[in-house]
Amino acid sequence: MNFEYSDKVKDLEARLNAFMEAHVYPNEEAITAEIDKNGTEKGDRWQPSQIIEDLKKKAKAEGLWNLFLPESERGGGLTNLEYAPLCEIMGRVEYAPEIFNCSAPDTGNMEVLERYGTEEHKKQWLKPLLEGEIRSAFAMTEPRVASSDATNIECRIERKGDEYVINGLKWWTSGIGDPRCKILILMGKSDPDNPDRYRQQSMILVPRDTAGITVKRMLPVFGYDDAPHGHGEVEFNDVRVPASNMLLGEGRGFEIAQGRLGPGRIHHCMRLIGQAERALEKMCRRTSSRTAFGKPVSEQTVTQERIAESRIMIDQARLLVLHAAWKMDTVGNKEARKEIAMIKVAAPVMACKVIDWALQAHGGGGVTTDFGTARAYAHARTLRLADGPDEVHRNQIARLELRRYN
Structure with missing residues (x-):
């Protein structure tokens, strides 16, 4: 390495x-x-x-x-x-x-x-996305089931002639509030009776302007609406799309999800390293400029301990992320799934702690919108749930570790 x-x-x-x-x-x-x-x-x-x-x-x-x-x-x-x-x-x-x-x-x-x-999909949707002309959304999580187990998904995708008909309720559909959002990738259940519970789901392309799509509400994150991006609760009522919009084929939703979520998870973790570095920088500047009990706050032992711990934790998380990235590059996402799961737990937990210390160092100002610490904390805390909660990743890590001894 x-x-x-x-x-x-x-x-x-x-x-x-x-x-x-x-x-x-x-x-x-x-x-x-x-x-x-x-x-x-x-x-x-x-x-x-x-x-x-x-x-x-x-x-x-x-x-x-x-x-x-x-x-x-x-x-x-x-x-x-x-x-x-x-x-x-x-x-x-x-x-x-x-x-x-x-x-x-x-x-x-x-x-x-x-x-x-397909080439047609790439021409119609990928090209304008790469040019930045449009934006997109991803509809997977559902409010009525525990989506931490994605086999629970209930949204139905049914073949009717040359079309697929979609019915269901999704939430945390990020990007749906943006008027530039023109395409959604939706994961739903196309074969609920398949004995293989990982072959029941499919992913399909749904143009945003298709009839039957209703944004019921935009969901706040610790009070932030994240406009103009946002996260929506979206109802799909007899939404009809061409059969050619099916990605890869029926029953291959989990296969696509693993290809999509691996890079997505590591990107979240990479960005969180940057968030934590920014928080540490703000903590150092703030405590150096404020005096309490006769000396700069930065000279208080508790502050120095938190600054030191933050540096250790950030560098540990960065090395773990780099190792996961190296594994993905050398052996592929599937073989690197343990390392991806490890960083998905470690990076948000680290960022939450470092940002919380930075918030504390700003005193009452830390919980306002003045310094960005409250918003950064809300974002980092959310990522302990997004793309799979900590508990699911820990279970996967444990299973993979136990497999070495069975």
């Missing part, structure tokens, strides 16, 4: 850091203010940020675009290990990944279309 970054990656790191310094960090507050202004003046927070749209043009012009994309005929070429430090840099700011066309759920959906879509 050699985690030394190549000259190509070092060059991209330098260019990406320079772009962040010049364009992203200075616009953080302005982007939030713009979204809030849309809500008060236009009565619609669910509008794209013009600042982000302008920065996208700059990023594309500088070749900092679709960095997530693995080697394909459409470009790309970075391995998971090469992409890791770049994803970490983008993760330092909530809005940044979109600026470089590297945000969820679009990255995962683009990988699904690249790997499992």
